[in-house]
Amino acid sequence: MKTLAAATFASACLLLTPAMAQQAAPAAQPAAPAAAPAATEPFKAGEPLPVRPNVKTFGSFCGAESVSVDTERDLYVVVSPCTSNTLRPNDGYVSLVNPDGTVHTLKWIQGNDKMGVTLNDPRGSDINHGMLYLADIDTVRMFDIKTGEPKGEVKVDGAVFLNDLEVTDDGTVYVTDSGSNDNPDASAIYKITPDGQVSDFARGGQLQRPNGIAFDPDGNIVVVLLANTEILTYSPDGQIAKTENGLESLADGLVILADGTKITTSLRANHLAKIPPGGKAELLVDQVFTPASIGYDAKRNRVIVPENQQNAITMVDLN
Secondary structure (H helix, E strand, O other): OOOOOOEEOOOOEEEEOOOOOOOOOOOOOOOOOOOOOOOOEEOOOOOOEEEEOOEEEEEOOOOOOEEEEEOOOOEEEEEEOOOOOOOOOOOOEEEEEOOOOOEEEEEEEEOEOOOOEOOOOEEEEEEEOOEEEEEEEOEEEEEEOOOOOEEEEEEOOOOOOEEEEEEOOOOOEEEEEOOOOOOHHHOEEEEEOOOOOEEEEEEOOOOOOEEEEEEOOOOOEEEEEOOOOEEEEEOOOOOEEEEEEOOOOOEEEEEEOOOOOEEEEEOOOOEEEEEOOOOOOEEEEEOOOOEOEOEEEOOOOEEEEEEHHHOEEEEEEOO
């Protein structure tokens, strides 16, 4: 069973208590003194907590929520909303992580009123069109992917909880609004054009508290739901073209591979599942705790999983 210790921000690492070891002395010799308990040693940044041969976990984040892959710089972009916006606004930040798990830059972008950078409660992320896009409560924020400089924002009037987003090559944004338990009718997918025009792409009906969103190889828009196990595929004109089912509700993350395989996460079951084209959902990895909006590294055939409440990311190699 996977055991994850608490992350400490000062050392940017996970703590692991080594196993105690004691060896009996040979029968003809006096008994050796008992071994002293091993000290609790922190892992240095980049040293993983092994879970199983293809799964490694790295700490140093603050409620890690989403991961996107910067293919040009070969870096993982990790989004941390940190403290709830109602308690401490504008303390979210974005980290750059090397594929070996070492922290490149812990706070590459961070909320800072004096510097004019706002990251109240950033959630989903995507990289396209030379920009990093972030969903932040009721606003989509854009940053230059090379410099981290703010490049604008679009407020979505009436939005309750913008959660995940996906961006086309021309800069069109599709962003989910998960609503809330008290306001499920806010559930929607918004479409934002490159010039900042906002419209409803989908709302109501089967769309119950949408979360993770991705494009399939045919250009359709696919979403997973918090409310139930349904996975909805929308055609570009906003019509439901297909309904599939995952293994569990409270789905969060979604990536779609080049062959059409869908990989999803469930906050309820603490697992990753996969759905091959034309097939049914099956378990991929379990005991990945509070798995949120996943990213995919095509170069390494790897899924990067933000474990929200563990303040960590876990790398799952699919080979």
